[in-house]
Amino acid sequence: MKQLGAEPFSSAAAGSPMPPMAPRRGGAQTNPERWVDEHGDCLFRYALVRVRRREVAEDLVQDTLLAAIRSREKFAGQSSERSWLTGILKHKISDHFRKLGREMSFTDLDSLADEFSEKFVPEGYWVHVKGPKEWKPDPDEVLHRAEFWQTMRHCLDKLPERIANVFMLREMDEVESKEICSMLSISESNLWVMLHRARMALRECLEINWFNREK
Amino acid sequence: MEPKVEDSNPRPPDDTSAIQPNGWLGRMLVWIISWATPKCHDVVRILSEQMDHELPLLMRFRLRLHFSVCCWCERYMKQLHYIRETARRLPEHADEAGDPVLSPEARFRLKHVLNRQ
Numbered sequence: 362m363k364q365l366g367a368e369p370f371s372s373a374a375a376g377s378p379m380p381p382m383a384p385r386r387g388g389a390q391t392n393p394e395r396w397v398d399e400h401g402d403c404l405f406r407y408a409l410v411r412v413r414r415r416e417v418a419e420d421l422v423q424d425t426l427l428a429a430i431r432s433r434e435k436f437a438g439q440s441s442e443r444s445w446l447t448g449i450l451k452h453k454i455s456d457h458f459r460k461l462g463r464e465m466s467f468t469d470l471d472s473l474a475d476e477f478s479e480k481f482v483p484e485g486y487w488v489h490v491k492g493p494k495e496w497k498p499d500p501d502e503v504l505h506r507a508e509f510w511q512t513m514r515h516c517l518d519k520l521p522e523r524i525a526n527v528f529m530l531r532e533m534d535e536v537e538s539k540e541i542c543s544m545l546s547i548s549e550s551n552l553w554v555m556l557h558r559a560r561m562a563l564r565e566c567l568e569i570n571w572f573n574r575e576k
Numbered sequence: 577m578e579p580k581v582e583d584s585n586p587r588p589p590d591d592t593s594a595i596q597p598n599g600w601l602g603r604m605l606v607w608i609i610s611w612a613t614p615k616c617h618d619v620v621r622i623l624s625e626q627m628d629h630e631l632p633l634l635m636r637f638r639l640r641l642h643f644s645v646c647c648w649c650e651r652y653m654k655q656l657h658y659i660r661e662t663a664r665r666l667p668e669h670a671d672e673a674g675d676p677v678l679s680p681e682a683r684f685r686l687k688h689v690l691n692r693q
Contacts, residue, residue: 393690401686402677407670419682423689430693447667482585485615489587492616492648493655500658504665507672513662514673531628532663538628557624564655 393430400446407447410514411454411529413522421457425450451534455544458526462545470551472521473558477565493564496572509571516566520559527552528559582606593647606645613642619649627656 404425408418428449429436436445461467480491487493503509517525527545530536538556542549582597597606614622619642622635631639643650666673678686 393693394687397678397683397686397690401683403670405678405682406673406676407667409676410666410670410673415676415679415682419678419686422678423686426686426690427693430690444668451667481617485617486585486610487616487646487648489585489591489648493651495590495592495651496655496658500662504662504669510666510669510673513666529663532660533666535664553625553628556628557621560624560627560656560659561620563659564652567659568655 393426396426396429396442396446400443403443404446404450408450408454410517411526411533412457413518417457421450421453424453428453455530455534455536458530459544466547467523467526467545468547468551468555469521469523470554472524473562476558477561494568494573496568500572503571512567512571516563516570519566520562524555524559524562527555528563531556591647594644597645609641609645613638616646616649619646620652623649623653623656626653627660 401422404422405418408421409415412418412421425446429446432449436442440448480488482488517529520528527541527547530541530544531538536544538549538552541547542552547555582603587593587596595602595605595609597603613619619639622631622639625631626639639649639653643653
């Protein structure tokens with residue numbers, strides 16, 4: 362299991378002459394077969410959340426590891442090997458969607474269109490008893506619970522595919538909205554509508570299935 | 577919110593809005609602020625847009641004012657930020673996010689391809 366506390370130490374020590382991460386950089390340590398064993402499943406799961414098809418996710422993992430072999434000299438060990446590989450995977454995912462954006466339309470204004478109308482009274486205010494609740498347990502403490510991440514994945518899987526794609530490009534890969542628009546050939550106002558629906562649905566799903574769920 | 581609408585839309589006990597429609601003055605204040613600020617249905621859309629580009633100063637002020645009578649929209653904003661922060665951390669928690677693993681065939685194929693490099 363990944364140790365959360367490990368990374369700040371490694372980056373803080375990056376400037377020192379003998380960083381504690383140095384032993385990870387030995388020749389045998391960068392054996393690509395070991396990458397498959399140690400990081401393969403993690404990379405695959407992340408890719409699968411993003412593209413939803415096993416064969417595409419496997420290809421992305423393969424492209425990532427091949428790119429990692431080519432650039433392993435540049436890996437300075439400041440970050441963990443896992444986050445270095447994840448960083449490459451994120452680029453491969455962006456490339457994948459850029460290519461798809463040239464082939465198909467990503468605009469989806471139909472899904473989730475009226476799904477939340479029952480949350481508001483006709484005058485436009487929340488139906489107060491159905492409005493957002495205070496989230497409990499405390500959002501910060503749940504980050505270390507595996508079940509929380511399973512719920513998150515489940516909620517992302519429930520989003521309509523193209524809406525999920527733009528949401529994850531924006532929120533996970535931190536791609537700017539203008540960049541997403543040019544990547545996927547969609548207009549900025551359509552992107553905002555899609556992001557709004559994704560956020561609303563994801564918020565609702567997390568609230569029902571994790572925070573404030575019936576215990 | 578108009579007094580009539582307020583009466584038909586009761587506030588649950590966990591309403592933490594700073595200004596409550598209690599008494600004549602409270603109802604008046606809630607009504608004026610609701611009238612002067614966007615409706616919740618629009619506020620949630622504007623809050624989502626705020627995650628992607630900066631809003632004009634006046635709009636940011638109107639949202640603040642709206643929050644004083646509507647704890648639900650304020651919660652919504654905080655939760656959008658929370659979702660952003662957690663979504664960004666999903667890659668590092670992908671191990672915990674569930675079952676799917678590489679199939680043995682895919683694992684074998686990957687190692688084979690990597691070894692040829």
